[in-house]
Amino acid sequence: MTGFGSSLATAWERFGRLCVGIDPHDALLDEWGLPRNAVGVSEFGLRVVEAAAGRVGVVKPQVAFFERFGSAGFAALEQVIAAARRAGLLVIADAKRGDVGSTMAGYAQAWLEPGSPLEADAVTLNPYQGVGSLAPAIELASRTGKGVFLLAATSNPEGVRQQQARLDDADGGSTTVAAHIVAEVDALNRAGGPTDVGSLGVVIGATLDLQPFGIPAPGGPVLPVLAPGFGAQGATLDGAAERFGALAPGLIVAESRGVLGGDPALLSARIDARAEEVRHVRVR
Numbered sequence: 001m002t003g004f005g006s007s008l009a010t011a012w013e014r015f016g017r018l019c020v021g022i023d024p025h026d027a028l029l030d031e032w033g034l035p036r037n038a039v040g041v042s043e044f045g046l047r048v049v050e051a052a053a054g055r056v057g058v059v060k061p062q063v064a065f066f067e068r069f070g071s072a073g074f075a076a077l078e079q080v081i082a083a084a085r086r087a088g089l090l091v092i093a094d095a096k097r098g099d100v101g102s103t104m105a106g107y108a109q110a111w112l113e114p115g116s117p118l119e120a121d122a123v124t125l126n127p128y129q130g131v132g133s134l135a136p137a138i139e140l141a142s143r144t145g146k147g148v149f150l151l152a153a154t155s156n157p158e159g160v161r162q163q164q165a166r167l168d169d170a171d172g173g174s175t176t177v178a179a180h181i182v183a184e185v186d187a188l189n190r191a192g193g194p195t196d197v198g199s200l201g202v203v204i205g206a207t208l209d210l211q212p213f214g215i216p217a218p219g220g221p222v223l224p225v226l227a228p229g230f231g232a233q234g235a236t237l238d239g240a241a242e243r244f245g246a247l248a249p250g251l252i253v254a255e256s257r258g259v260l261g262g263d264p265a266l267l268s269a270r271i272d273a274r275a276e277e278v279r280h281v282r283v284r
């Protein structure tokens, strides 16, 4: 079985590090001349998939923009995910799920179980209830060759205080919450056995000064780092590899509005151009 980490490595090799977000905001639906309903988000998602296929390796549908239309929105999301996977794209469902372990099993089944209507290649998870509470998703991912990304240091300014809060270590020192989450995911990847790129990753915003988070260098396989915040949220590619430091080898440049905004007829050209710029970031 090829695990998510290996598929990611192949996608990086072929296309580079750009991940195109599929975020059908109302403003973008308007700009693209699409209705603000489930038909609109479905058409939007399918057009992004068509433009992204063969140009990038990974897409990240933002579940929220589909979920707001209820069952019709979820049906649209099912179509978009299935079309993307058929087109050979890796799909990270940005659902940011998290709950007590017994409930987490349900979320895991929804997003990671082969054959599930919403089956993706990876899903974003929220570790606020403890990394251990996410075990059912992490275990299912390991069994089925899927991936997960745990929020560690998010791109929004409201997260900083909480994510830089310090936890006491057994040796009398302390670690930030973000560093703790990264270390836990790194340890899980190491426990998963030898591989070049791990299947378990973290989310670290590209907008941040990472120094105060004290995030340790991964000691296991390359740690996938989903990095949103480029483009619309202001982070630039200039200096990105330096900002991420020891985390740069796992960098995934996630961008939604930055590539989606503008003339929809030029979307493929925008993706091509951005993918090329991202290929110039020296991640290793």
Ligand SMILES: O=C(O)c1cc(=O)[nH]c(=O)n1[C@@H]1O[C@H](COP(=O)(O)O)[C@@H](O)[C@H]1O
Pocket: 021, 023, 062, 094, 124, 153, 154, 155, 156, 203, 204, 205, 226, 228, 229, 230, 231, 232, 233, 254, 255, 256, 257, 258
């Ligand atoms: O998990 C995410 O992808 C995520 C984490 C984070 O810290 N910040 C963040 O912006 N995101 C998501 O990344 C996307 C960013 O979109 P743009 O700002 O339009 O590129 C949105 O779907 C956000 O929900």
